[in-house]
Structures are given as structure tokens and as C-alpha cells.
Amino acid sequence: MNDLTRRNFMKTSLSAVGSVALASGAWSQIRGSNDDIRIAVVGVRKKGKEHIQDFRKLSGVRVVAICDADTQWLDAEVKKFKDRNIKIDTYVDYRKLLENKNIDAVVLSLPDHWHALMTVWACQAGKDVYVEKPASHNIWEGRKMVEAARKYKRIVEVGSQDRSDVGLLPLAEHIKQGGLGKVQRIHAITYNARLSIGKVSGPQPIPATCDYNLFQGPAPLTPLMRENLHYDWHWCWPTGTGEMGNLGGHVLDDCRWTTGVTKMSPRVISLGGRFGYDDDGQTPNTIISLFDYDAFPIIYEIRALPRSKSEKVDTYQGITWTKWWQVDRSARPLSFKAVRPLTVQLLLHFVRYSDAMFTSIPITGSLEPLALRCLPRGRWNALLTKRTLPASKSARWRQYQVLNARDAKTAAK
Numbered sequence: 001m002n003d004l005t006r007r008n009f010m011k012t013s014l015s016a017v018g019s020v021a022l023a024s025g026a027w028s029q030i031r032g033s034n035d036d037i038r039i040a041v042v043g044v045r046k047k048g049k050e051h052i053q054d055f056r057k058l059s060g061v062r063v064v065a066i067c068d069a070d071t072q073w074l075d076a077e078v079k080k081f082k083d084r085n086i087k088i089d090t091y092v093d094y095r096k097l098l099e100n101k102n103i104d105a106v107v108l109s110l111p112d113h114w115h116a117l118m119t120v121w122a123c124q125a126g127k128d129v130y131v132e133k134p135a136s137h138n139i140w141e142g143r144k145m146v147e148a149a150r151k152y153k154r155i156v157e158v159g160s161q162d163r164s165d166v167g168l169l170p171l172a173e174h175i176k177q178g179g180l181g182k183v184q185r186i187h188a189i190t191y192n193a194r195l196s197i198g199k200v201s202g203p204q205p206i207p208a209t210c211d212y213n214l215f216q217g218p219a220p221l222t223p224l225m226r227e228n229l230h231y232d233w234h235w236c237w238p239t240g241t242g243e244m245g246n247l248g249g250h251v252l253d254d255c256r257w258t259t260g261v262t263k264m265s266p267r268v269i270s271l272g273g274r275f276g277y278d279d280d281g282q283t284p285n286t287i288i289s290l291f292d293y294d295a296f297p298i299i300y301e302i303r304a305l306p307r308s309k310s311e312k313v314d315t316y317q318g319i320t321w322t323k324w325w326q327v328d329r330s331a332r333p334l335s336f337k338a339v340r341p342l343t344v345q346l347l348l349h350f351v352r353y354s355d356a357m358f359t360s361i362p363i364t365g366s367l368e369p370l371a372l373r374c375l376p377r378g379r380w381n382a383l384l385t386k387r388t389l390p391a392s393k394s395a396r397w398r399q400y401q402v403l404n405a406r407d408a409k410t411a412a413k
Helices: 003-011 047-056 071-083 094-098 112-124 139-151 168-176 212-216 242-246 248-257 377-385 393-398 405-412
Strands: 013-016 037-042 061-067 089-091 105-108 128-132 156-159 183-191 268-273 286-292 297-303 321-327 334-337 343-345
Touching (some): 037 047, 047 061, 139 156, 242 248, 248 297
Parallel strands (some): 061 089, 128 156, 183 297
Antiparallel strands (some): 013 343, 268 286, 286 297, 321 334
């Protein structure tokens, strides 16, 4: 794939209902299946399944491979391809997929702890990347993604798709141009109900269809201590980033995008905890954070609990999802309801906006910094250059390696 084609691929990437897709108009000059952009979708339980559907609508793009550590989701998608008489390559192990030279780009829709490592591996394999938000599990891993994109000259895009929402685009431009006056502060909220994930008394059985070793990947290979293997990984530190990394990735990006902020906040304080439930979740469900930018502060509240038993979710002035700006000479905040995007373009060229990715350091109710909860770099460094998962769970915590000899020689030249 030549450089122009690759860049057109990412520049014209679109998302429908939060998924990635490509604008068909960008392919008017492409003729024949040999020139198609060949996509592999990794993780097909929910978001990846939506990606596949969107790519089907576009000319010049073909999904040629799918990958998932759980074959129940893989088999369901394979059947859809067979029903359409379309050949599709399938993989359980992502590392095997990367060996396929007939894949131009990968779309990563899987647990947060895999985002950075799979991105780096894809760059090393010469493939471009679209990876769902949050960009990475922690700041250090995100920097490795940037380094890999630059070193291997790959395009890496991160999916926080509101920036091309057809309803939000004119509003964002209006605010940037000073239409509301000078922004004094931003107060954003996510009041989104999250029920208890349950509490187990001991290790739970792994579904027979799932390769749990591959599911955990760079995370510790510990017993499953929650009822639901899938989705509830969001609320466990080794694999997820909680609501701050889940919906917060969108909300905080909206705050910065609409005001032209491209840097990380020089000062952050975030307090909260997991309240209301005695369950197996670990991440906070109630947080208030201050991103203390020099120009104006961003205050962000997350509440997953209702204020009373009669309500499903807490509200602010009757609104559950909102963002608003306090402007000069304004007697009251201007509010607008956030809407789910219908057609959205990929927003983040990671190399260009290397300092604009969302990662934060929330502090839990016990005042323990997330930085201390992050998994050690050792298990991650080892995987950067040796795509082998350590045999034992203890090895994943001990192992520490720098770049392999090949990359070291390259860097020295």
C-alpha cells in the first residue's frame, strides 16, 4: 500500500454509531479488488461487530480477517460471512494474524490493557492501526505507541469519534471562534447508571470457547474473580480503566476539542471511590476531577449511582448526559444535551497529537494513585519485542527487557 493510499485511508475514515468506517467518496479513483484496503478486525464481540457491518457498506475496503480469543464470537461472525459467500481468515491468536502479509491495517476493539501492545506489534509488522479509546492503559504505554508509530512510519488513529459528529461540529467551531465569549470554566458530567457486577466467593470457570491466556495477554494470569468475563473487565484495574477511561475518554476530549486545547493539563487532582455496592469491581464509580489548565479549569464528575431508590440514575437539572461552558457576562451556564454520533470521523492522528491522548491519574477513595496500581513495565517491555506470553503468572510481573538486538542496532545507526 503506497503512502498516499494509506493516508487517504485514515484521513477519510468515518464512524457510524461510534464505529469506524471509510467514506466511499474517497475511493473514486480506486478500481479493482487488488487495490482494496484489506482490513483485519480484532475483537468482534460488540464494537468489532459494528465495524464489520460499517466496512461492508464501503467500496475500496474489504474485511479479510477477524480475530478473537473467544471462538463463540468468532464463529458467529464467520457464519455471517459464509451466508454471504465471502471468504474470511480467522485467528484466535493475534500474533498469527500479524504474519499475514495480505493485511494492510488492523482495527482493534478489545480490552484496554491490550490496546497499546497490539498497536506496537502491528506497527512492527508494517500495518496501520485504528484502535478504540482509551488509547492506552496508562501514560507510559501510550508513549510507546507514539514511539512505534514514528519509528516504523505507521499511521495510528485513536477512536474518540465526537469530533466529526455532524451536530457537534458547528457548535465546537462556534465556541472556538469566541461565539460564547471567553471560556471561564468547563464543568462536564457523566451520570450513567452502572449496576453491581456481583460478588463471587471463589474463582469462576472460564468459558470453554475462550483462550483465557490470550484474553489476559500482558495482564497477570490470575483466576477469574468476577461473574462475567466479558465487558466487566472495564471495572478491574489489570484490564480496564473504569468509567474515567471508558466514557471519560469521550467527554474530556470533547472539552478540549471545543476549546482548542491540545496539551495535557499541568495539574490534575481526582478523588473518588467505589460506593453503593459490595461487588468485585475495583475501579471508582463516583469521581470528581479537576484538570487545572492555566487558561481555565475543567471539572469532571462521574456518578454511576442514583440519588434515590426511585431513580435509575442521578441527574443535573434533569439531564443525565451534559457538557456546558461558563462564559463571560453569562448569568447562567449554557447547556446542551450530548447526542450519540450518527456519522463521525476518526479524530485523532496519534503522531500529530502525541500529547493530546487521554490518560489521567485518578485517585481512589483511599487516596491511592492509579500510577501505583498500573501493572509493572517489566512484563510489557518483554512483550514489545518478543511476542511470547511468559509461561507463568509470576514471570509476567518479573520480566523486564529493553528493545531487542535488532532494534538496538537500528537505533545506533
